[in-house]
Structures are given as C-alpha cells and as structure tokens.
Amino acid sequence: MSRIKRWINMHGKEFNPDGSLKYQAREQMLSRGMSNAAIDDYARRLKIKYDKWKHLDETDPKPWPVYTAYDFFTAEEKQQFNPDGSVRREYVESALRSGISQGWLEEMERRKKLEVDNYNAVSARYAEQGINFGSEQMQLILAASTTYVQRRKEMEVDMRNCEPADSLPFDKDTPY
Template sequence: MSRIKRWVNMHRKEFHPDGTLKDEARQQMLSEGMNEGAIDSYARRCKAQYDEWKHLDEIDPEPWTVYTAYDFFTPTEKQQFNPDGTLRAEYVESELRNGTSPGWLEEMERRKKIEVDSYNRVSEREAALGINFGEQEMNRLRASSQTYVERLKQMEVDLKNNEEPSTLPFDKDTSWF
C-alpha cells in the first residue's frame, strides 16, 4: 500500500487525512500546557512529513506484493485444495475410492474455507491501514524456517555431545538424523 496511508493511520488521532492538525488535538495539547508556537511547529513538521511521503508515493511507489492464502498452503494442501479452500475434484474422487468418508472430506473443506476467508478478512483490514499482511506473514515464515534449520544443526551437535534429551529442541528419535 502507500506510505501516505501508513502515515494517516499512525497519526489518525491527531491529524486529518489531508495531514492537517485536528482542532481537538490542538485543544488537548493546549490543555496539557504546550504553547501555540510548539503546537504550530509540531503541526508544520508533521505536515511536511505527510507531504514528503505523499510525494514519494507519487514518484516512487513502494512495491506491494500480493500474497493469497494459497501462497501459505503446504505442498500437500496445494494438491488437495483449490485456492478458495474447496477440495479438488480429483482429490475427493481418490479419497472416496480409498474409503475416506464424505463427511470427513466436507469437514476438511469447511475448515480450509474458514481459514482462507479469515486470511482474506485480515489481509483486507490490514491493507486498509497500509499494512501488507501477506508480506509480513511470508517474512515470518522465512525467518521461522531459517531458525528451524539452525536448530536442526545445533541438535546434531548436541547429540554428538551426549546432551540431555530433555534439552533438545526436537525428539531425538525422529528420522531426520
């Protein structure tokens, strides 16, 4: 989204969406003992930042990568589900042939659709505030996967050093080692 939307969101209690100080904010500052000159100076500095961010949005918009809920599906889920959370027809057919109950398949689909709808609601709400929820989630997952690899490496070292099993980050009897 835009820098200006973030600015407006950060300052919405004190400033109008056009970057001007609200009268009630001015009155609050006066009641707290600030003088007119300090308030005017604060309002000018904030308005200057607003104008700068608005100009930057016009000449150099920030990239906004759009992530969907589907981008966060596991590889297995991508084989099972469509992007909207419905089960893929070929998966349903295969599972019914394997004896999976239709009720369980309906429940799987219901849960995934709720998950997709929830992601979409949060993403839309955050975008209105100038926050790229999908990008934040993707960055969180990337960071988490990096620490996961580091923890696996450390566990290998800990196992070689005969560390107490209760101190290990994972169960030592897993098939990773």
C-alpha cells in the first residue's frame, strides 16, 4: 500500500488527508499549553514528511505483491480445492469412489470457503491500513522454512562435534 495511506493511518487523528493539520487538533494543542509557533513547527515538519512520502509514492511506488488464499494452500489442498475453496470435480469423483461421503465433501468445501473468505476479509482490512497481509504471511512462512533448514545444518555440525543428543534441536533420527 502507499506510503501516504500509512502516513494517514499514523497521523489521521491530527491531520487531514492532504497533510494539513486539523483545526480540532490545533485547538487541542493550544488547550494543552503549546504555543502557535510550536504547533506550526510540528505541522510543518509532518507536512514535509507527508510531501516526501507522496513524492516517493508517485516516483517510486512500493511493490504490492498480491497473494490469494490459494497461495497458502498445501500441495494436497491444491489438488482438492479450487482457488475459491470449492472442491475440485476430479477430487469429488475420486473421493466418492474411495468411500468418502458426499456430506463430508460438502463440509470440507464449507470449511475451505470460510477459510478463503476469512483470508480475503482480513487481507482487505489490512490493506485499508496500508498493510499487505498476504506478503506478511508469506514472509513468515519463508522465514520459518529458512529457520528450519538453518537449524538442520547447525544440528549436523553439532552432531559432528559430538554435542549431547539432548542439546540438539531435533531428534538425531529425524528424516530430512
């Protein structure tokens, strides 16, 4: 999301969407004993920051990768469900042949559609605040997987150094 939207979220109680100080905010500052000069200085500094962020939004917009709920489905879920959470026709046919009931398939679909709808609602709510929910979630997943790989490599070194088994992050017989 844009830097300006984030700026407005941070300062929206005191400032207008154009970066100018709200009259009510000025009055409140005066009532707390701030001088007009101090208020003007504060408003000027934040307006400069607003203008800088606005210029950056226009000349160098931040990338906003769009992730859908489907991007977070497991490989198995991608075989079972469509991006909207409905069960794939091929999976229904296969599941019915293997003895899974129609009722359970409908329940699976209902749950997955709720999951997709929830993701979309949260993503939209975060976007209004200038936060890319999908991107944050993807970064968490990538960080977790990187951490696991790093810990496995560190464990291999610890094992070569004959570290005690109870100090290792995983059971030494854990498959890769």
